[in-house]
Amino acid sequence: MPDWMPTNGETVRRACGEDFDAVRVTADLAAPALAALGPGQGPVLANNTTKTWVFLVPPGSAPPGRWALGVRVMPRGAAIGIPPIGRTGGRDVHWAVPPGRGVTYVEDLKRILTGSLPPAAPARRAGRKASATTPDPRRAAAAVRPRPLSPTLLKVGALLLAGHSDTQIAKELSRSLTTVRAHVRQIGNLLNAPNPALKAAALLAGGHLPPPPVQMQAPGLVPVDLAVLRVLAGISRDAELPVALRPTSPFLDHVEGLRERCAARTDAHLIALATAWGLLPTLNSPASRREPQP
Template sequence: MTTRARPRPVLSRWDMPHWMPDSSHTLPARCDEDFTAIRVPADLARPALTALGPRTGPVLANRTTRTWHFLLPSDSILPADWPHGVRVMPKGRSIGIPPLTTTGGLDVHWAVPPGQGVTSPADLHRDLRLLTARAAPAPAEPPAAATAPVRTAAPARPSPLTSAQLRVGQLLLTGASDAQIAEELGLPVGIVRRHLTSIGRRFGAPTAARRATALLAGGHVSPPPVSMLAPDLTETDLAVLRVLAGLTTEDDLPQDLRPSGLFLDRVDELRERCGARSDQHLIALVAFRELLPDLIAPTSASGKEQLP
């Protein structure tokens, strides 16, 4: 006997929100007045959407900026400790709302349109935490006490990145979107995303910025050249960049930047000042200018992988 899948619940409060545009143009709506918006990097948002399943309310996606916004009711009670890179958008911040029929494209569009449910803040928070934990490298186990000498095989070295992964990684550093990388390499977008996921899993890098760090610090690819002059960066700017790159933790930030929203505001400002198209492009620009020594791979590193 086969069972039919239960339909997604349709809740009347989201059938046609008052903030939906009546025209064919994308119009702004304000956070916390009309809804609460949780901004999530695309690499985390896609699997979170799958994990939530029919429990998902309206979700906006933008392939150019590689950010998604989960829209929750404005009276939602939110957890405080969201994973790194996830941001509760501040009150009054405008979010572009496209027409209901806009469900694809490179610009802002509906990944899940209104009228299909409401996202639980607790469920979203839990799934994002689980996904972040899975992407992190496993801690090393302490050595077991040996009662007699045991001959063990040498640990296997991780397989080198393929030429396709290296080319995708090189374009990632330029700030190109998934679609732009696919067009440049003549590959389907799904294949590009699969390569990016493989790179992230190999290095335990859940975000695009940390993948850029791993590719650069390991000497796998070189940063793209920069023509504009380097801006003057303060010690606080460099601290923010180290956290973004995954070289240090948020505990190393000044106290006034510990709230994730203020940290991400500073990252946005640095992207604009440095002329970066994305977080990973910002990391690449910093590496090219040799502003963070940890991003520069030793020239004598063995097993250094280069583009063919």
Template sequence: MTARAHTRSLLGRWDMPPWTSGSSETLPARCGEDFTAVRVPADLARPALTALGPRTGPVLANRTTQTWHFLLPHGSILPDDWPYGVRVMPKGRPIGIPPLTTTGGRDVHWAVPPGQGVTSPADLHRVLNGPLLPAAQTEPPLASTAPARVAAPAKPRPLTPAQLKVGRLLLTGASDTQMAEELKLPVGTVRQQLNRLGRRFGAPTAARKATALLAGGHLSPPPVQMLAPEVTPADLAVLRVLAGLAADDHLPAELRSTGLFLDHVDELRERCGARTDPHLIALAAFWGLLPNLFNPASGKEQP
């Protein structure tokens, strides 16, 4: 892609990039060649998009994988210290580019179509590290922390009925939209409840919300008929780090790169039949792979 194709106009708009087309199909484009892509978990991406407002350039969303991609101009100078769970996609990694008219659905679609603005890397970095993530402000990135403290106090304060309903669906891998449909609530109300859970537990990611719900004795993992797959010591280390039960220095050295760690999480989700990261944590707890969250033999949460 030429520099001219990405030139910002005097009105602050990003010219329509050449990797978009009038095709009616989702076509691959390569990160680092056509654009710079920053992958953000959905529960962080939504408030970031609100905070960025009209300054936002193209953004892809995928409700099935619960991940969003902020597409920045090729050659953007990026900060190094992104929040935990955020990944700058490696050069050459293909991602699907849907038709410009695809602005909804469960699979990849445009949250913000091209041609409406430019996302500044500095602005994206600022909002992802800013007040929209109150839990992340009090908890340094996992790479530099001791194992997260997720055990509940002796007499945990009960959650509200609404929080329990949302939390129970979170553990099954339901999306925000599916929760709203099941509970007959607006999607915004569901997201408010999820944000409140995050603030209460100091849980900046959806996976850690699941951990806190289970470790605190608020909910049990939903039972499943599938037997646990065979797992390796590396798999167990990845599960504990994802759950916030261990720092990433407990990972094998080859998995301490954020990108390789997230790739391993993706592979574990597929192997375990998990819809989302919280669902993966719930499955692992039910199977006894995270025994400090749930005791499958007794059917009761650990004290």
């Protein structure tokens, strides 16, 4: 947990610009943006009374101002209410995504929020809470339309599929971390895949790369596990999931459990392993078919 989290069970006020920058987004834009970012994002606050969400990003990375209608970076010093870690629902401020899961990078968030997003209005008109795990079908496995990748991007993509972090990729390729992150973003831009799991799905579905070799047989997965994998890969919408998994936090917990059972280091690695095992047949392009190693 970050040290700016409250420890007494009460909501506390923290100033923007010190421990985090804050991007305030109207709820109708925030839900599909959260879906596009995928499971590896940083903390997100929601307030059902004001109908606004706040994405917390690294301090100093988001200059104050407006990005688009309904999107504003809060000024330095503005106070943000930070609830305790266990508050994940209710009408007032609560966690849509609690801290401790990952980091939201400003470049990805801005690209998603200022681009074309699927409207969240239909789910709201029907009286249902918009789910943060619903992927945009226009992004899903983005890529059945292959687009050429440079040899450098293919090297980065192969390491991404093998479960390497950005830091590990930088070390492996003797590149700076900034350069590697730029390459990873470029892969996402070329394949229309905003998060690591969708990048992996696009690399495999488009035939750009095969999955990494696997040394173990697929663990025994039940239908709900396979449904979670399909949603994570952007192959299907979260309507396929049990109702209990459609809020963001239970879905992410289930993904984390799948990573442990499949010995996957990252979400991208999990998608690559599932493809190698034949659990995601729509991603099995000719280049992605591999048999388990003895």
